[in-house]
Amino acid sequence: MKKIISRVLMMAATLSVSFALTGCGGASNDKITLKVFNWGDYIGEEVIQKFEDKYNINVQYSIFTTNEDMYVKMKAGGGDYDVVIPSDYMIKKMINEGMVKKIDLNNIPNYKYIDDKFKNLSFDPNNEYSVPYMWGTVGIIYNKTMVKEPVDSWNILWDKKYDKQIFMLDSLRDSIGVTLKKLGYSLNTKNKDELERAKNELIKQKDIVQAYVGDEVKDKMIMDEGAMAVVWSGDAVYMKSQNKDLEYVIPKEGSNLWFDSMVIPSNAKHQKEAEDFINFMCETEIALENTNYIGYSTPQTEAKKKVAPALLKDITAYPTDEQIKNCEVFIDLDASIKDYDKIWTEITSR
Numbered sequence: 001m002k003k004i005i006s007r008v009l010m011m012a013a014t015l016s017v018s019f020a021l022t023g024c025g026g027a028s029n030d031k032i033t034l035k036v037f038n039w040g041d042y043i044g045e046e047v048i049q050k051f052e053d054k055y056n057i058n059v060q061y062s063i064f065t066t067n068e069d070m071y072v073k074m075k076a077g078g079g080d081y082d083v084v085i086p087s088d089y090m091i092k093k094m095i096n097e098g099m100v101k102k103i104d105l106n107n108i109p110n111y112k113y114i115d116d117k118f119k120n121l122s123f124d125p126n127n128e129y130s131v132p133y134m135w136g137t138v139g140i141i142y143n144k145t146m147v148k149e150p151v152d153s154w155n156i157l158w159d160k161k162y163d164k165q166i167f168m169l170d171s172l173r174d175s176i177g178v179t180l181k182k183l184g185y186s187l188n189t190k191n192k193d194e195l196e197r198a199k200n201e202l203i204k205q206k207d208i209v210q211a212y213v214g215d216e217v218k219d220k221m222i223m224d225e226g227a228m229a230v231v232w233s234g235d236a237v238y239m240k241s242q243n244k245d246l247e248y249v250i251p252k253e254g255s256n257l258w259f260d261s262m263v264i265p266s267n268a269k270h271q272k273e274a275e276d277f278i279n280f281m282c283e284t285e286i287a288l289e290n291t292n293y294i295g296y297s298t299p300q301t302e303a304k305k306k307v308a309p310a311l312l313k314d315i316t317a318y319p320t321d322e323q324i325k326n327c328e329v330f331i332d333l334d335a336s337i338k339d340y341d342k343i344w345t346e347i348t349s350r
Helices: 007-022 047-055 067-075 088-096 109-113 154-158 172-182 192-206 217-222 233-242 271-281 284-294 301-306 334-348
Strands: 033-039 058-064 131-143 166-169 209-213 228-232 246-249 257-262
Touching: 033 271, 047 058, 047 271, 047 284, 058 067, 067 088, 088 257, 109 271, 109 284, 109 301, 131 154, 131 172, 131 233, 131 271, 131 284, 154 172, 154 192, 154 228, 166 172, 166 217, 172 192, 172 228, 172 334, 192 334, 217 228, 217 233, 228 233, 233 246, 257 271, 271 284, 284 301
Parallel strands: 033 058, 166 209, 166 228
Antiparallel strands: 131 228, 131 246, 131 257
16 A cells, blocks of 8 residues: 655656557557556556566556545546456455456466465455565664664654654554554454544644645655654555664554555446456566565565565565464444544544
């Protein structure tokens, strides 16, 4: 889920797609155009071009910043996409609402490389609608030169000594979720009293938060503009590679263990080509290229074997079972999402 947008690169990619669609540079107008909807900066820089060359297909690549933004656009009928890469709970919601098609795994031979522990997950128990792409956690990244005490609990994000040095995610499920875990509740609770307590905690915290952030958190932490931030693990891998003073932790209360997977929308025009794209993304070298570029953890077994040993040993990318024992996967909240929306509106409008 999760991912930092490189705006210059995406503008270049958009221009490239535009030229391809208008036939400039020798592109053929009779090519199929496959529409892919994904998180920003969540694919290797050359992967799209490699797919286009291999299959003689144009790719129109669009990006979203949250699962909710993606859902609203698709629900309204916008985009007409062939492949989308949402997260676990949103996939379940989309399945329940008939927004995605079943995938013919006979057309995804590289599915054999997906680790069994990423199959038969709760949001798609029969592996009918989705193929795993990346996985990870949510935790705290902190600057060791600014934070001298042990960082092992969400409570530190409420410590007034770090006034205006804290970044929270501009994401209702994530920021409300970590607050619920801080209080000892499930991050999937529908209990109104527990949600009210989480709201009050976020209200108390807001005065010491520098900003609720998305894409910009990566540069801000690399440039020492804050002491700590709630981030997704793959972004933490990159931040740590750019600033040796940064470290990442999954708090002891537990957190979100998430999975992003590839799905085919029910109104997709090119299912065969969509399945070709999904299979291509599961190729060992392509999966390796993607995980190396974006920093998130791959579910592809052969690609994982080729990941740099130092990264495999880094618990930021590949946490131990002990570290994730208190983690939960987000579920679709059904009607209760309105309670979360209301809380988030109250927090962000203050």
